[in-house]
Every structure is written in C-alpha cells, then in structure tokens.
Amino acid sequence: MLLAASSIQVGSEQLDVSWFLLLGAALFVLGAIGVLIRRNPLVMLICIELMLNAVNLTLVAFSRQLNNREGQLFALMTMTVAAAEAVVGLAILVDIFRVRDLEDVDDLSELKG
Amino acid sequence: MGAATLVFWIATLVALAGGLGVVLFKEPIRNVLSLVLVMLSLAVLFLLLSAQFVFAVQVIVYAGAVMVLFLFVITLLGPVREQGTVRLPWQIFISAVVIAAFAGFLVAMLRGVSYRTPDAADPIFGSVQSIGVGLFTDYLFPFELTSILLLVAAVGAIYLSRGAR
Amino acid sequence: MQALALAILLFPAAGGIFLGVFNWRGSRLLTAMVGPGVIWAAFVCVLILLGNNVDQDFTYWTWIRAGSFEVPFDILIDHLSLFMCLVITGVGGLIVTYAVGYMEHETDGSYARFFCYMDVFVLAMLILVLAGNTVFLIVGWAGVGLSSYLLIGFYYWRRSAVIAARKAFVMNVIGDIGMILGAFVLFVSYHQVVYLKLFPALPHTPDATTELAAFLLLVGGIAKSAQLPLHTWLPDAMEGPTPVSALIHAATMVTAGVYLVARFHPLYDATIYAHAAVAIIGAVTALFAASIALVQTDIKRVLAYSTMSQIGYMFLAVGIGAYSAGLFHLLSHAFFKALLFMAAGNVIHALHDDQDMRHYGGLWHDMRRSSVTFLAGSLSLAGIIPFVGFFSKENVLGEAFSRGDGLGYAVWFIGFVTAVLTGFYTGRMWWFAFWRPASEERPVAGHLHEAPLVMLVPVAVLAVLTTVGGFLQIKAIGGWALVDDFLKPVLGEERIRTNGLEYLATVLTLVLAALAFAAAYNFWIRGTWSPAGWRARYGWGARVLERKYYFDELYDWAFVRPLDRLAGFTDREDRSLIDTGAVDVGAYTERGAGALSLTQTGFLRSYVLVFVAGVVIAAVLVLWRASS
Numbered sequence: 001m002l003l004a005a006s007s008i009q010v011g012s013e014q015l016d017v018s019w020f021l022l023l024g025a026a027l028f029v030l031g032a033i034g035v036l037i038r039r040n041p042l043v044m045l046i047c048i049e050l051m052l053n054a055v056n057l058t059l060v061a062f063s064r065q066l067n068n069r070e071g072q073l074f075a076l077m078t079m080t081v082a083a084a085e086a087v088v089g090l091a092i093l094v095d096i097f098r099v100r101d102l103e104d105v106d107d108l109s110e111l112k113g
Numbered sequence: 114m115g116a117a118t119l120v121f122w123i124a125t126l127v128a129l130a131g132g133l134g135v136v137l138f139k140e141p142i143r144n145v146l147s148l149v150l151v152m153l154s155l156a157v158l159f160l161l162l163s164a165q166f167v168f169a170v171q172v173i174v175y176a177g178a179v180m181v182l183f184l185f186v187i188t189l190l191g192p193v194r195e196q197g198t199v200r201l202p203w204q205i206f207i208s209a210v211v212i213a214a215f216a217g218f219l220v221a222m223l224r225g226v227s228y229r230t231p232d233a234a235d236p237i238f239g240s241v242q243s244i245g246v247g248l249f250t251d252y253l254f255p256f257e258l259t260s261i262l263l264l265v266a267a268v269g270a271i272y273l274s275r276g277a278r
Numbered sequence: 279m280q281a282l283a284l285a286i287l288l289f290p291a292a293g294g295i296f297l298g299v300f301n302w303r304g305s306r307l308l309t310a311m312v313g314p315g316v317i318w319a320a321f322v323c324v325l326i327l328l329g330n331n332v333d334q335d336f337t338y339w340t341w342i343r344a345g346s347f348e349v350p351f352d353i354l355i356d357h358l359s360l361f362m363c364l365v366i367t368g369v370g371g372l373i374v375t376y377a378v379g380y381m382e383h384e385t386d387g388s389y390a391r392f393f394c395y396m397d398v399f400v401l402a403m404l405i406l407v408l409a410g411n412t413v414f415l416i417v418g419w420a421g422v423g424l425s426s427y428l429l430i431g432f433y434y435w436r437r438s439a440v441i442a443a444r445k446a447f448v449m450n451v452i453g454d455i456g457m458i459l460g461a462f463v464l465f466v467s468y469h470q471v472v473y474l475k476l477f478p479a480l481p482h483t484p485d486a487t488t489e490l491a492a493f494l495l496l497v498g499g500i501a502k503s504a505q506l507p508l509h510t511w512l513p514d515a516m517e518g519p520t521p522v523s524a525l526i527h528a529a530t531m532v533t534a535g536v537y538l539v540a541r542f543h544p545l546y547d548a549t550i551y552a553h554a555a556v557a558i559i560g561a562v563t564a565l566f567a568a569s570i571a572l573v574q575t576d577i578k579r580v581l582a583y584s585t586m587s588q589i590g591y592m593f594l595a596v597g598i599g600a601y602s603a604g605l606f607h608l609l610s611h612a613f614f615k616a617l618l619f620m621a622a623g624n625v626i627h628a629l630h631d632d633q634d635m636r637h638y639g640g641l642w643h644d645m646r647r648s649s650v651t652f653l654a655g656s657l658s659l660a661g662i663i664p665f666v667g668f669f670s671k672e673n674v675l676g677e678a679f680s681r682g683d684g685l686g687y688a689v690w691f692i693g694f695v696t697a698v699l700t701g702f703y704t705g706r707m708w709w710f711a712f713w714r715p716a717s718e719e720r721p722v723a724g725h726l727h728e729a730p731l732v733m734l735v736p737v738a739v740l741a742v743l744t745t746v747g748g749f750l751q752i753k754a755i756g757g758w759a760l761v762d763d764f765l766k767p768v769l770g771e772e773r774i775r776t777n778g779l780e781y782l783a784t785v786l787t788l789v790l791a792a793l794a795f796a797a798a799y800n801f802w803i804r805g806t807w808s809p810a811g812w813r814a815r816y817g818w819g820a821r822v823l824e825r826k827y828y829f830d831e832l833y834d835w836a837f838v839r840p841l842d843r844l845a846g847f848t849d850r851e852d853r854s855l856i857d858t859g860a861v862d863v864g865a866y867t868e869r870g871a872g873a874l875s876l877t878q879t880g881f882l883r884s885y886v887l888v889f890v891a892g893v894v895i896a897a898v899l900v901l902w903r904a905s906s
Binding site for chain 1: 115121128129133135137144145148155158161164171178182186187202212215226232233238239243256266267271272273
Binding site for chain 1: 856879880881882883886890
C-alpha cells in the first residue's frame, strides 16, 4: 500500500479515501505543470481551474471521511472564488487582446526591471 | 470488484486522461473540452463521496457556466497558437525540477497522513438541506462575503471589458 | 422611561446631524426652529423624567467587551444628573434661543453651522452628565472639549480666534489625559467602570490608590473648569460668539469639573489630600481671577475672569464636602452669568461688536432694558440680597466657616476677600460701562437699537430667575433647603453641621461687598478717588494684574520656548546629520535596487515558477519541522 488507508462505505462496498487524495494530488501537479510550461494565457487560466478542482476533490474527500460538512461548504466557496477569478482573468485577457496582438504570454514583459 | 469501485476507477482514469489533455493539447478548444471532461468525472467522484449538492453545482455552474465562458472567449479571440519562440530557455528544465520536488512533497505528505476519527454519521450528510443549514447558520458571514466577491468580480469584469475609454 | 432617557440624547444629536448634514445651506427659518427646538425637546424629556421621579441606571447594550473589561452603554438618571440636565437644557435652551437673534448677521452657512455646533455641544454635555460609567464620561468629556474648540474658532477667518481655539483644545487635552489616567487607575484597582458598581467598591479610608485616582481626575476637572494652573485658555476663549461664551464658558462646560467632583464624591470623601486640594485650588483661583478682573477693559474678559472666580467658589464648596452648596452655586451661577453674558451681548451687538468698556457709557440711558437685566446680574454676582448669587455664595462661605477647622477658616477667608473684590470689579463694570455718560469713542454715538424680542425674552427670563432663584434655598434660621433636599439621595446627608456663627460672617461679607460695589461709584463716576492716581501709586500691582500674573509669559518661558529651542536644535541636526545619512541611504538603496531589478524579468511564467518553488520550499520546511 502506497499510502495510509482509511476506508469509507459506499453502498455495500468499501472505498479507500487515500485514492481520492492521490488523484487530487495528481491533478494538482498536472495543473501546476500546465501553468509553468504553457505559454498561452488562456491555457494557463484553464490549468489554474484544474488545480482548483483538484483541491475541491481533496476537500470533499476529507469531508466525507470525517462526516463533516464543512469541507463541502469550503469547496463551494472555492468554486465561487474560481468563478470570480475566471471572470476577471478572462476580462483582462480580452482587454489585452483587444489592445494588441500577442503570440503568447511571454510577449507581456514590459514590466521588467 | 463492485459497481462503486468500478465507477471510481473509470472516473479516475477519465479525469487523469482529461488532465493530461489539458496540459498537452495545443489547440485551446481541446484544452477546454478536456477540462470539462475532468470536471464531469470529478462530479461523479463527488457523488461517490455523497456530496450531492457539490455534484450539482459542479455540473451546472462549473462545467456548465464557467466553461462556456471560456469557450466564448476562445471564439472571441480566435485561434491563438503558441509559436516556437523560446525566450526562457531554462524554464522547462527548472520547472521539471520544481514539479518533481513538489510531487515528491505531496506524496510524502500523503504517506504521513493520519486520519482523524470521523464524527458521528449524519443521515442528511451532503444533502441540499445540510449544505443550506451550514451556509445560513454557521457560515452566513463568509457566504455573504462571497456574494460581495462575486459582485466585485462582475463590476471589475464589466469595467475591464467595456469599449474604448 | 428607558426610551425617554435616551431621547434626551437623541434630540440634540438629531438636531446636530440635521443642521450639519442636510441643512447647512438650507432655510434660515428651519435652522432657527431646529437649533433651539431640539434642546427644548430635551428639556421637556428631562421634565417628564423629573415628574416621574425616575432614579435608575438604564443599560441599553454592551458597548465594549474584552475579557473581564466590559463597558455597557448606560445612562444614569438620578437627581444629580437630572439637576445638571435641567441646567444644561434649560439655560442652554434660553441661550440658543437668544442666539437666533444674536447670530442673525451671519451668512446662511455659518448660521446653520453655529446651531449645529451648539446642538453637538449640548449633546456632548448631556453625555457627560448622563454617563453611567467612566468610559462614557470620557466620551462626553472629550466631546465638550471638541465642540468648545469648534465654537471658539467659529470665526475661523480671524487668526486670534484660531489660536485661542487651539490653546483651549491643548489645555483641555492635558486635562483629558489626567482624566483618562484617573479612570484607568480606578479600573485597574477596582475592576469596575460603572459608577453604581465602582462606588461601593471604593475603600472608606484614605489610601495611595484613591488619592492618586482623585488627583488625576482633578487634573481633568481643573483643565475643563479653568482653575489654576490650567486656566489660561478661558479668557482667550472669549473670541467665540457671545452666546457661546454664555453657554459653554460660563453656564455649563466649565462647571463640568464641579459636577465631576460631586459625581465622584465617594472617591473624594475617601481621600484627604486630593479633597483638600480641590478646596485650595478653588479658593486660590477665586481670589486670583477676581484680582485680574479688576483691571481688564474688555467686558467679556471681565466676565470670563469672574467666571473663573465663581467656579473657584464651587470648587471650594465641593472641596470642603459641601457638595450641594457647590451645585447650588453652579445653578445660580448658570443663571446670573448667562444673564450677564447675554445682556452684555445685547450691548456688544448694538455697538457693532465693540467689547472695550472704555468705549462704552450711556447705556443706562440708551439701552434701558438690557441695562436693567445687566444690573440684576451684577448685583447677583456681587452677592447682594435678595438676588440668587447672595444665597448661593453665602451658602458656600457659610459651609466653609461652619466646618470649623483650619482648612475651613482658610478657604473662608480667601472666599471672603474674593467676595469683596467681586463687589468692586462688578461695580466697576456696572458704573463704568453702563452708568457713566457716553464715551466719545463709542462706535454708535446716537440712539442705540435695543435688542429684538428673541434676544430680550431669554434675558428677561434669566433676570427673573436671578432675582427670585435664591428662594430655592434659604438656610437662615427656620428656612428651607430645596436644593439640598433634592440632591440628598445622591450626595447623602450633609456633612457639615452649622453652628450659627456663620451668619455673622455672612452679614460681614454682604456689607463689605455692597460697600465695595458702591465704592466703585466713587472711582468711576464721582471721581472722588481716581483710578489713574491709584495706578500711579501702585503701578507695579496694576502691571502684574494686567499681565495676568505673567502666567502666559511663564508658560511661554517654561514650555513653549524650550520646546521651540529643542525643535530648532533637532531641525539643524536633522539637516546636517540625518538628512545626509538619509541621502546616502537613498543613494545606496537606488544602486541596490538597480541591481535587484535585473531579477524582474517581466515574464509571468518565471514569476510563477519562483512562486511555486517558494511554496514547495516553505511547505517542505513546515512539514519537516512538524515531523521532527
């Protein structure tokens, strides 16, 4: 067994919470890779969404394991923040694209020292 | 292997595949659709974790509304392809190191997880009722704050995207 | 009743907000209605509470709670606070009504601003007296200081007014600090802020803590009441409009110190030195201010010094434990001093804001009604029977005499000398400004316009009160003592037993004060004795008095100049030493920043990379520390 285990009851079966956590970690790392190596600003935003989703999975998994609804409430808050972030991020993006035609995010480096 | 376990593994594999798709596809539209895939499979996993309300919100708001927003922006901006210009030559190499460290850290942390004893089982756990009670009693203040946050985001987005100044 | 008690505060608050926010350039008529109207409304509330004999501590909500420190928002309605409220809203209502006429030459904006400030002042003063705990008391205390500052500097385009306002504010803040420290000492020692819980917790025997707290509170009291040595702001405060001088710097705010000592009488009863200090400061201030009043030529300044002197009497009274006598004098002083200020205001108004008595004269002939009321106030101030000032002052001096110990006789003697001086300077003011033939320098030579009705009626009401108010308390044999009886539930039984001998002293005071008042006639009308001759003979004395015992010069020498020199020194050192250093630091910083700016590549992705790396390092460190 790779991880410490804690099982939850789903119907008549036992599922292991640690697998959910591992999936969350994997998706989070994938998202982080995307943010770091992709150069399309839109894709970077998408990858951030992916990371936030991974966090949500972890929150909900712990929530189920502890029988505590607060994790789910927090996941809802995360979704709200994610939505707000996406809206503002996309608005900035549209604004930039309207002013100038850029190839990728590395074109936006006027603020260097 | 029972039905639930089967569903779990299928959803997990689809989510991982979608996650890879998000990172690897070159065409933004495919990235978005991969993310939708991830979100839908995560929604399935939420159901397995008896979070019905979060499931519904995930499908309707997230996979539905937010992703549609992304699609709109893509159609608005037209195809943007990453060119071969490399201005940060070491970026990928250093990223690989950092990400490896990060992944190792995550695995190390998860190995060390010691689960707390769960609370007493709640018959309405994860239901709309349970979430509603939580949002309108203990978490009323944060809940109202999120509404303000959304308002601020909406105002900000309108300000940023209005026409010529 | 609970709502009614709060309404006392809410009416002036609403008036101030309305005038300040919504009506600051609105209708004059509305301003003239709302400004005094809300104060009369509060007066009615006080009367209803009085009629229902309410005596209760109303707690509305918890204001601050932090650990064991809990401050409720509470209003203490008892006979002492109702007594003060009657003075504040009653006399205040008259004065603000009077101001409707007095301020008529102001522009619309200033007009509304004036009544807004007045309402805010009344609100702060009511908070001060209705407060049921020390924290709330401090709020009111600071509030009256603020509104006094605003009103002294009301003519903010006059430099002298701004300077006077600032002086008053600084002096008051010195007092506020003492006051706050005193409240701290009380809280730290007895863990209570609410009066009704604090007072039973006080010890009955003197100890260092209570002495310290009483002294610190006294600092607040003497600053607000312009007693020595924090008195220098009050004469300058006469820069404000005359109704302000009448309301704030005569009738109400400056008596807050007397109220404070009376309110904290369980504390002062438990102390020896602090309590005696109250009496001594009061007595010395009374004499000191009365002597300065002898030589002032500005009519409002004479009245200001006489206010200091009369408050000195009140301090003297509460200092020897005759609290109700002090409060009776407070009431009577509110009547006759407001009357004097307002009657003088009529004259100043008619003479185009000239306040110099040397330019007056002929007023008895030209402004008969104002002169008659001024005479009533003067006789009351001089302590002539049967005006209210006689009864209250003799009450104070009688209690001091009856006390029968060294302190009692000492302060009685000072009070006695002061009474004679008071008779003299009041006589000088009356004969010199009102009675003598019109001066050639009078700004308006011919017929003077008597004040309009809205200004005359409040003055007349006060004149009547001044004339008959003394019958509230006639403590001669077989008399009665309505004020003492009214305040007995709060202040307790009288502490001083009369022995009958004080009536001899009273007669002596009365006769000598009356003689002094009459003697002034010889000086300034008949010329039997010439002021100029006396000035030639005792020039040094006149100079000392005219320079107000050199207090301003002393403060200038002791505090202002050294601070000025220190500031000059630090300024020079700042330029030579620190500025050069700062310039060097700036230069090095600039160079360093130039080097560091190379790390700002401008590439979003590299920032994200560094950020993620930082997160990983921080997380690893946290996990490592947690596991080891």
